[in-house]
Amino acid sequence: MSGEMQLDTCDLLRAKAAQARKLIVETVYHAKxxxxxxxxxxxxxxxxxxxDALNIKPEQPDWEERDRFVLSKGHSAIALYSVMALRGYFPLEELATFDSLDSRLQAHPDMLALPGLDMSTGSLGQGISAAVGMALGAKLKKRPFYTYCMLGDGESQEGQVWEAADIASRYGLDNLIVILDYNRLQQYGWKGTETERDKPVHQPQARWEAFGWRVIDIDGHDMEQITTSLRQARQHTGSPTVIIAHTVKGKGVSFMENNYLWHSRIPTDAxxxxxxxxxxKGV
Structure with missing residues (x-):
């Protein structure tokens, strides 16, 4: 991809991300x-x-050769739904049913309710284990698809995450790509830290490298870095890759950014x- 084409693609992706953020805020506001x-x-x-990265067919969500995606931090489901709606998996209007009784868009992803979801998640730390299983299955069956998994840094305190990381490295799952949403701010922080909130995971690069993973460190809001790192991860062979994406919780809205109170809160009208x-304005 030429630099000019890369720039055009990234401009389009940035515009889509702004649309997604608007949908996230609007949907949470209306759902209360x-x-x-x-x-x-x-x-x-x-x-x-x-x-850009996933090999998928929204009109055929159960396509056997599709890339798989697991949102391990399942409480961020509204972000996934917003992006899937923009991608054409279901009508944008359906977002108005979010978290309501009998909706396909539950507060945490339910693969039995919504076609296009590869895993039900919400119990933190478990999603990566499912992703490892998918990637290992693809290896054993010689299937060409990749498996992607987004982890939260708070859920990375779960021991199951590191057990899965160890197994993925042991079996050389180079068809597995994990993205760590490293916003450094979990819901409440550590007990006893009243004056500051410690990072959920310290030295993530060293930790993942210790488990035998290739590590790529990026700005998780720089679209060029994101797309480049995903392409590099797909080209890598011999071991799984983790992309440590340095992000800002509440990104895009000044009073939400880096404010733990907006982990889960309903906006007022103002x-x-x-x-x-x-x-x-950020588009």
Whole structure:
């Protein structure tokens, strides 16, 4: 891809990410439920995945050769739904049913309810194990698809994450790509740290390298870095790859950014208006 084409693609992806952020804020506001901070930090990466990196067919969500994606940080489901709606998996209007009874768009992803979801998630730390299983299955069956998994840094405190990381390295799953949404701000922080909130995971690069993974470190809001790192991860052989994406919780809205209170909070009318205005200016 030439530099000019790369720039054009990234401009389009940035515009899609702004659309996704607006949908996230609007949907949570109307549903009076859901998470905002984590979905906003993940929006750029999800857009890059669904509009550039993933080999998928939205009109045929159960296509056998599709790439798989697991949102391990399942509480950020509204970000995934917003991007999937923009990609054509279901009508944008269906977002209005988010978190309501009998909706296909539950607060956490339900693969039995919504076609196009490869795994039900929400119990933190478990999604990567499912992704490892998918990647290992592809290896054993000699299938060409890749498996991608987005992890939260807070859920990386779960031991199951590191057990899965160890197995993935042991079996050389170079068809597995993990993206760590490293926004460095979990819901409450550590008990006893009243004056500052410690990072959920310290030295993530060294930790993943210790488990035998190739590590790529990027700005998780720089679309050129995101698309380049995903392409590099796909070309790598011999070991799994983790992309440590440095992100900002609540990205795109000034009063939400780096504010743990917006992990899960409903905007007021005035906050909604300001948020949509700021997201629009950032396009």
């Amino acid at each position: 439920a859901g998470h905002i901070g984590g979905p906003m930090s993940a929006a750029d990466i999800l857009v890059a995945l669904y509009f 906050e909604l208006e300001q948020a949509l205005s700021e997201i629009g």
